[in-house]
Amino acid sequence: MIVGSQKSIDEIWNMVKDFKKVLVFGCNTCVAISHAGGGKEAETIATLLRMRASQEGKSMEVDHTDVMRHCEPEYFEPVMDELKKYDLILSTACGVGVNFLSQRIGKIPVYPGVNTSFYGAVEAPGQFVELCAGCGNCILHLTGGICPVARCSKTLMNGPCGGTNKGKCEIGPEVDCAWYLIVERMKELGTLDKLAEIQPVRNWSTSRDGGPRRVSLEHIRAYEEGEARKSETAGGNK
Amino acid sequence: MSGGPATENKGTHLERAAALKETRPYSPCRAACPVNTDVQAYVGFIAQGRYAEAFEVIRSVNPIASACSVICHHPCEQACRRCSVDEPLSVRHLKRFALEQAADYRRSKRRLIEKTKNKSIGIIGSGPSGLTAANDLADMGYKVTIYERHPVLGGMLATAIPSYRLPREALKEDIDDVISKGIEVKTNCEIGKDVALKDVMAKHDAVLLALGLSLSRSLNIPGVEGQGVLLAIPFLADVAFNKKPDLGNRVLVVGGGNVAMDVARAARRLGIKDVEMVCLESAEEMPAWKWEVDEAVDEGIKIHHRWGPKAVKREGDKVKGLEVTKVLSVFDAERRFSPTFDNNQTTLIEADTIIITIGQMANVKFLKDSPVQVDERGRVTWDPKTQMSSARGVFCSGEVVTGPGSAIAAAASGHRSAIAIHLYLQGEAIEGALPTYQKEKLPELPADVVEKINREPRKKIKHLPAETRCSSFVPFEFGYDELEALEEAGRCRGCAGGAVVDTKKCMACLTCRRVCPYGAPVVQAYSEINPERCQACGLCAPECPAQAISMVSYDVRGPRDTMPEIVGAVDPKRQEPVIVAFLCTHHVGVKGFELPENVRKVPVHCTSRIDVNDLLKAFECGADGVAVVRCGNGSCKYKGVEGRVTARTEHAKKLIAMLGMEAGRIGLLTADAGNGKSYAAACAEFSGRVKEMGLKDAK
Numbered sequence: 011m012i013v014g015s016q017k018s019i020d021e022i023w024n025m026v027k028d029f030k031k032v033l034v035f036g037c038n039t040c041v042a043i044s045h046a047g048g049g050k051e052a053e054t055i056a057t058l059l060r061m062r063a064s065q066e067g068k069s070m071e072v073d074h075t076d077v078m079r080h081c082e083p084e085y086f087e088p089v090m091d092e093l094k095k096y097d098l099i100l101s102t103a104c105g106v107g108v109n110f111l112s113q114r115i116g117k118i119p120v121y122p123g124v125n126t127s128f129y130g131a132v133e134a135p136g137q138f139v140e141l142c143a144g145c146g147n148c149i150l151h152l153t154g155g156i157c158p159v160a161r162c163s164k165t166l167m168n169g170p171c172g173g174t175n176k177g178k179c180e181i182g183p184e185v186d187c188a189w190y191l192i193v194e195r196m197k198e199l200g201t202l203d204k205l206a207e208i209q210p211v212r213n214w215s216t217s218r219d220g221g222p223r224r225v226s227l228e229h230i231r232a233y234e235e236g237e238a239r240k241s242e243t244a245g246g247n248k
Numbered sequence: 249m250s251g252g253p254a255t256e257n258k259g260t261h262l263e264r265a266a267a268l269k270e271t272r273p274y275s276p277c278r279a280a281c282p283v284n285t286d287v288q289a290y291v292g293f294i295a296q297g298r299y300a301e302a303f304e305v306i307r308s309v310n311p312i313a314s315a316c317s318v319i320c321h322h323p324c325e326q327a328c329r330r331c332s333v334d335e336p337l338s339v340r341h342l343k344r345f346a347l348e349q350a351a352d353y354r355r356s357k358r359r360l361i362e363k364t365k366n367k368s369i370g371i372i373g374s375g376p377s378g379l380t381a382a383n384d385l386a387d388m389g390y391k392v393t394i395y396e397r398h399p400v401l402g403g404m405l406a407t408a409i410p411s412y413r414l415p416r417e418a419l420k421e422d423i424d425d426v427i428s429k430g431i432e433v434k435t436n437c438e439i440g441k442d443v444a445l446k447d448v449m450a451k452h453d454a455v456l457l458a459l460g461l462s463l464s465r466s467l468n469i470p471g472v473e474g475q476g477v478l479l480a481i482p483f484l485a486d487v488a489f490n491k492k493p494d495l496g497n498r499v500l501v502v503g504g505g506n507v508a509m510d511v512a513r514a515a516r517r518l519g520i521k522d523v524e525m526v527c528l529e530s531a532e533e534m535p536a537w538k539w540e541v542d543e544a545v546d547e548g549i550k551i552h553h554r555w556g557p558k559a560v561k562r563e564g565d566k567v568k569g570l571e572v573t574k575v576l577s578v579f580d581a582e583r584r585f586s587p588t589f590d591n592n593q594t595t596l597i598e599a600d601t602i603i604i605t606i607g608q609m610a611n612v613k614f615l616k617d618s619p620v621q622v623d624e625r626g627r628v629t630w631d632p633k634t635q636m637s638s639a640r641g642v643f644c645s646g647e648v649v650t651g652p653g654s655a656i657a658a659a660a661s662g663h664r665s666a667i668a669i670h671l672y673l674q675g676e677a678i679e680g681a682l683p684t685y686q687k688e689k690l691p692e693l694p695a696d697v698v699e700k701i702n703r704e705p706r707k708k709i710k711h712l713p714a715e716t717r718c719s720s721f722v723p724f725e726f727g728y729d730e731l732e733a734l735e736e737a738g739r740c741r742g743c744a745g746g747a748v749v750d751t752k753k754c755m756a757c758l759t760c761r762r763v764c765p766y767g768a769p770v771v772q773a774y775s776e777i778n779p780e781r782c783q784a785c786g787l788c789a790p791e792c793p794a795q796a797i798s799m800v801s802y803d804v805r806g807p808r809d810t811m812p813e814i815v816g817a818v819d820p821k822r823q824e825p826v827i828v829a830f831l832c833t834h835h836v837g838v839k840g841f842e843l844p845e846n847v848r849k850v851p852v853h854c855t856s857r858i859d860v861n862d863l864l865k866a867f868e869c870g871a872d873g874v875a876v877v878r879c880g881n882g883s884c885k886y887k888g889v890e891g892r893v894t895a896r897t898e899h900a901k902k903l904i905a906m907l908g909m910e911a912g913r914i915g916l917l918t919a920d921a922g923n924g925k926s927y928a929a930a931c932a933e934f935s936g937r938v939k940e941m942g943l944k945d946a947k
């Protein structure tokens with residue numbers, strides 16, 4: 011899931027202070043799981059903003075609401091009319107949600123209330139760790155299920171580097187060395203010999219370096235586009 | 249969506265939760281009650297000091313609530329799930345307490361009800377079932393006339409149950425509620441004697457026979473006829489109407505049921521020192537409630553067990569005593585009543601008066617030659633599926649058809665008859681449309697949950713000492729005072745009043761499962777909270793990041809939605825800080841002590857229910873400081889919630905600090921659970937600390 015963390019009230023205040031009618035719009039999936047931007051947090055932020063506005067002597071209306079997910083239009087369409095009554099939407103969804111809503115809501119600005127942190131897991135209640143970087147070209151089968159892209163500070167493909175120190179990374183004693191973990195794990199799996207194979211230079215075009223990415227499923231798109239064409243020729247407006 | 253969530257919030261929480269409750273198993277107390285009184289709901293209100301609302305819950309299903317609050321045999325208590333922890337909740341006494349507290353409110357609610365339906369109903373008999381039916385039919389807008397042969401209303405409650413158990417002022421409250429709706433009352437009016445049944449039938453569109461069992465059965469033994477031998481019901485009626493029957497010096501009561509107990513104990517109160525009882529059964533087999541027997545024995549009444557009446561012995565006209573035979577067994581192998589005797593073993597129990605209390609029967613002589621059939625054993629022929637007798641438009645309810653039982657069971661029968669009559673008058677089918685009051689209930693508490701519940705003995709009720717109470721008919725049982733009642737109400741585990749998940753909001757994040765001390769949530773595609781385990785502590789709801797959890801028994805948003813009213817207008821020239829104090833009501837509760845004037849209280853039944861957003865809302869509404877006051881020295885109702893409550897207040901402190909406010913404006917205070925003053929003192933001390941930090945925006 012996507013892990014988010016709340017922005018400070020000062021930062022949010024500076025974004026919203028000149029608006030009169032603000033809606034804090036929570037997303038009840040990933041960012042709710044990370045206790046950053048679900049319905050409950052949206053209410054908290056809305057309350058804090060109202061208090062801040064009153065401290066600053068500003069008249070500002072701040073409400074809150076939430077839907078299940080911001081990354082699929084069907085979820086926020088039912089509240090779209092309601093959203094349009096505001097002059098600013100402070101979205102507490104991840105960046106995906108902010109972009110997505112922003113494209114669809116017309117002239118109303120959508121601002122982020124949350125920093126989108128990473129793809130992570132819930133290691134323990136209230137503790138989230140980054141385990142994947144979404145590079146678009148997975149090699150976890152070669153590295154004992156431990157991702158060097160996300161978890162090695164230098165994203166080394168043939169580690170470890172000389173900075174590894176008793177299982178920790180040279181950037182800080184609290185950071186595990188991913189390559190140390192990989193070696194230990196491969197030992198455990200009895201596949202250590204595979205590490206002797208040198209990984210070739212990686213093609214990063216599937217990752218951020220290749221520009222914006224998109225996954226398009228032909229079997230679904232072909233059908234959907236066919237339907238759209240049909241309704242156009244029938245004069246319908248879908 | 250102003251200043252809050254976009255959801256609709258109509259009616260009271262209880263009204264909104266009513267439909268949901270019907271889809272879930274009832275708490276066992278509610279399921280056991282013949283009218284399904286929502287015990288958990290009203291006990292919950294009592295625990296929060298909301299007595300008027302407690303009254304409304306009780307009265308909504310029980311028109312003889314005050315009577316029940318002193319004489320009900322309380323099947324709710326026998327069913328209480330706390331039995332597997334320590335002792336059942338003292339439900340009847342809590343009911344009494346709530347009704348006493350809400351007395352003024354109750355009187356202020358009495359209203360004439362408009363007759364919107366142009367039909368009238370004649371009800372014969374004013375006992376629990378007749379009164380209940382009258383109440384319901386009046387509520388529906390029908391014209392109702394009650395015919396009662398006695399000079400007073402109430403049936404056995406007014407004419408048989410002695411006033412030391414059922415004070416007549418209590419009964420009067422019930423009757424006044426009903427009559428104030430605009431019911432015509434004809435007392436001293438015996439149908440079949442003063443007015444003919446056919447005239448009643450001609451006058452009304454429907455008739456209800458709520459006749460009860462007004463005749464006592466007698467014994468068919470030699471010597472029974474003649475002076476000195478009395479029957480229970482006429483004797484009790486004499487007592488009720490202050491006629492002092494001449495009983496001599498020694499009274500012997502024949503019978504071992506509850507009515508026999510009333511007869512014997514009433515005789516004691518008429519000044520008879522030597523009151524004895526004789527019954528077929530052993531102490532264990534006696535049908536009377538154990539507590540009644542114990543109280544009678546305390547009052548010096550002697551019980552001869554396992555003797556059967558053989559003959560009344562007389563000297564001339566005067567009774568000398570009762571000859572009795574030894575009982576060998578009372579029940580046969582199938583547990584049917586079938587006593588056997590040893591005729592060689594007899595004895596004489598001496599007495600001046602013998603009162604026979606071996607059962608009752610209906611007085612239905614006046615139905616002879618009427619369209620209402622009576623069977624060869626003197627029972628009115630009726631159809632329990634429609635409550636109708638053999639005559640169209642003539643209905644039956646209460647003990648006349650169900651046989652002897654409890655007052656509240658007779659009331660339940662009255663409810664059914666009222667609906668049956670309404671359906672009949674509207675030309676609708678009755679069969680299948682009457683409430684059964686048979687509901688699925690929660691099973692016993694799982695053993696591992698029992699382990700997590702604090703042992704807290706039931707609050708004892710004080711009685712007048714046996715020596716003094718026998719000298720008059722003054723009520724012998726005291727009620728709870730406020731602190732006792734709040735403590736007792738706090739013992740309720742809130743069965744069936746717990747957490748429910750909105751599956752449209754839940755994204756199965758597991759937070760509730762991690763938070764719950766009782767292992768109630770099961771999370772798969774979404775969370776489902778097992779009501780069998782849920783203790784309604786409310787710890788989960790404020791933790792749910794999707795706000796998907798609500799509680800059946802209270803409104804989780806209540807404190808923040810009502811915060812503007814709780815805080816009220818904040819005076820910019822104030823000298824003292826405005827403090828909002830969330831007070832746990834579990835121990836000393838919400839009443840019984842005064843808080844400083846500047847403290848606005850928010851009663852919560854355990855601080856586990858407080859949400860960070862509640863604390864923030866208090867500041868938003870103008871509070872200078874917010875206190876969470878919890879019970880100290882390990883007395884918290886719910887084990888293991890303290891850490892979470894601390895974490896929440898710490899989080900809230902960080903949030904207000906982001907606005908430049910002192911973290912110390914939020915105080916997590918601990919008070920001495922047994923002492924109301926310590927709650928006030930903790931608030932006062934905190935208020936002083938906040939005052940030093942300054943008053944927000946004060947001029």
Ligand SMILES: Cc1cc2nc3c(=O)[nH]c(=O)nc-3n(C[C@H](O)[C@H](O)[C@H](O)COP(=O)(O)OP(=O)(O)OC[C@H]3O[C@@H](n4cnc5c(N)ncnc54)[C@H](O)[C@@H]3O)c2cc1C
Nearest residue numbers: 373375376377397403404438439459460646647654655658
């Ligand atoms: C001594 C005693 C103690 C009891 N103690 C308890 C207790 O502690 N707890 C408990 O729950 N229950 C108790 N009960 C049982 C309870 O009183 C009954 O269950 C209840 O009263 C039955 O209600 P009912 O409406 O069916 O009949 P009743 O209360 O008997 O009312 C019937 C009414 O109809 C009237 N009536 C009959 N025929 C005519 C007629 N022809 N014309 C006009 N009026 C007529 C009668 O006068 C009477 O007022 C006790 C009963 C007795 C006798």
Ligand code: SF4
Nearest residue numbers: 277328329740741743
């Ligand atoms: S604990 Fe409360 S809700 Fe549960 S059965 Fe007892 S009285 Fe009813």
